[in-house]
Amino acid sequence: MKTTSELTTEDHLHSLGQYNLVYNNDFRYFSNRKDKEYGVPDGWVYTDRGVNGKINYDSSSNNCVVITKSEGNESMLFKQALHEFPRWQQMLLGKTITGKIKLNTDKDGIVKVTLSDGITSFSGSILKKGDTEIDLQLTIDNAATELTITIESTAPFMVVSISSCNVNIGKISLPNLPSIINGIIGERKQYIATENPPPEELSLCNAPIALTKNQTRLNSVLNGRFGKDSNGYSMLIDMRGYFSRAWDNGATIDPNSRDRIAPGNGNITGNHVSTLQKDSFLKHQHGLAFTVSSVQSTTGGTSPNTNLVTPAPSNTNEDKDGEETRPINIYELYTIKWA
Numbered sequence: 001m002k003t004t005s006e007l008t009t010e011d012h013l014h015s016l017g018q019y020n021l022v023y024n025n026d027f028r029y030f031s032n033r034k035d036k037e038y039g040v041p042d043g044w045v046y047t048d049r050g051v052n053g054k055i056n057y058d059s060s061s062n063n064c065v066v067i068t069k070s071e072g073n074e075s076m077l078f079k080q081a082l083h084e085f086p087r088w089q090q091m092l093l094g095k096t097i098t099g100k101i102k103l104n105t106d107k108d109g110i111v112k113v114t115l116s117d118g119i120t121s122f123s124g125s126i127l128k129k130g131d132t133e134i135d136l137q138l139t140i141d142n143a144a145t146e147l148t149i150t151i152e153s154t155a156p157f158m159v160v161s162i163s164s165c166n167v168n169i170g171k172i173s174l175p176n177l178p179s180i181i182n183g184i185i186g187e188r189k190q191y192i193a194t195e196n197p198p199p200e201e202l203s204l205c206n207a208p209i210a211l212t213k214n215q216t217r218l219n220s221v222l223n224g225r226f227g228k229d230s231n232g233y234s235m236l237i238d239m240r241g242y243f244s245r246a247w248d249n250g251a252t253i254d255p256n257s258r259d260r261i262a263p264g265n266g267n268i269t270g271n272h273v274s275t276l277q278k279d280s281f282l283k284h285q286h287g288l289a290f291t292v293s294s295v296q297s298t299t300g301g302t303s304p305n306t307n308l309v310t311p312a313p314s315n316t317n318e319d320k321d322g323e324e325t326r327p328i329n330i331y332e333l334y335t336i337k338w339a
Contacts, residue, residue, distance in 0.1 A: 019180035021082040021097065021167045022149065023217060027065045029184060030057040041065065042185055043080055043217045050074035050156075064104075064161040073154050081216050082167060083147040085180055085339040086199040092140050092147060092169070099136040099149065099167035100175065105129045109155025115167065117144035135173060146214075183337055186221035191333040201335035204239040208264055211236070211338075218338040225274055227265025237263055237274065239334045247273050256280075279325070 023043040024030065030041045046055045050070025055078075058064045069076045083092065101113050106129055113134045114123040119141040124134040140147060149167060153160060168174055181200075189201060197203045202218075210229035211219045222234035229235060248254040248271055260275035262268050269275055 018177055019168060020174075020177040021147070021169075021180055022080060022099075022165050023084075023179050023181045023185065025166045025179065026164045027057060027063050027162070030063075030065055042221050045079050045216055045220055046077070047079075048074065048076040050076070058161070064163045067160045067162070069153055069155055069158040069160070071156050073156065076153050078151040078160075078162070079148060081146060081148050081214070084214055084217055088147070089144075093142050093144060094140060095169050096137065096139045096171055097147075097167055097169055098171055098173045099165070100173040101134045101136075101151065101165045102131075102163045103134070103151075104131045104161045104163070106159040107155070107157075109153065109158045111151065111153045111155070111158070111160060114148075114150045114152070116146075116148050116150070117141050118146040118148075119144055136167075137171065181339060185217045185337055185339075187337040189335045189337065191335070192330070195333055197333065197335040200339040201337050202236060204237055204334040204336055206238075206240070208235050208238040210234070215338050218336070225266050225268050226263060227267075235264055235266075236336065243329075245277070247271075281325070 024041070027041075029043070041055070041057075044065075046067070048070045050072040052068075053070030053076055054068045056066045056068075058066050065078075067076065067078060097115070099115060103111070103126075105111060105126065108127060108129050110125055110127060112123050112125045113136060114121050115136045115138040116122075117138065117140045120138065122136050122138040124136055126132045126134065136149075149165065151160070151162065151165075164175070166173065166175060166177065168177055188204070191197075195205075202209075208226070210231070210233045211222070212233065215233075219234045222236075224234050226237045227235040245254075248257040250271070254277075256277065257271040260270055260272075260277050263274070263276040266274070
């Protein structure tokens, strides 16, 4: 039997679970955009109550997320809920977790990083500009209702570049662990042999519902594109009975892409992902076959001949059983990943 000092990193990983609790810890899937589609990045929630604050992604500089603090003394928060996965209480309550955040600031000023379980918290701060690593450790209370990590600052115009952020179980911060979330938040999946989604996914084949306060990661991805409820949480799309179509994206295969509408209570229209298009028929004509025969006038003299038009059978029979136009199809359960 090995002593504690003899345990290797591999042993440590095996005993604790090889997972990083932070989703998008190195910001590879960062989807914050300057257009109207996104206001916050995947997995993280960014807020700045001041003026001229902004957030961007810099792939040329070690995949950093770059936050420019607003000009006033208002607080900037960059936060993620780490407890948003099924059965997190069984896995985390009573355990010690350790985190490491690597960041750079362009000027002197306070940047505080906090781990909190809603009952107790542990914070680390920096004051001087330059590259910094902040180490955090927290023993999660057995009555904890959440687990979050928050990076915040009130220093005007400070630029905070965050290159990585990881939190995992144990007293050693282990870099480069895979996320506990397997896949991409917001990913749509489909199933052929069940009508019930797995616990980490939500059905899109039900009446539309709003996300909850414990689904902030998916909420940050959807960002109200299908509408919001009275509490400001994003609504899911109702895909019951709909076919899917690949985004035209300028190919002009869909000649009516600009006329697409927003489903539900959303506000995104036109040639964009998630927009809706009503059914239609391609304008066309049906040919009508007929024959013309000439009959000699019976009145004599110079009376003209009479032309008789004899139509050939060309009518289309009504499909009395059909109430829509459709290809042969099979039902599938559509879902969206929230954890």
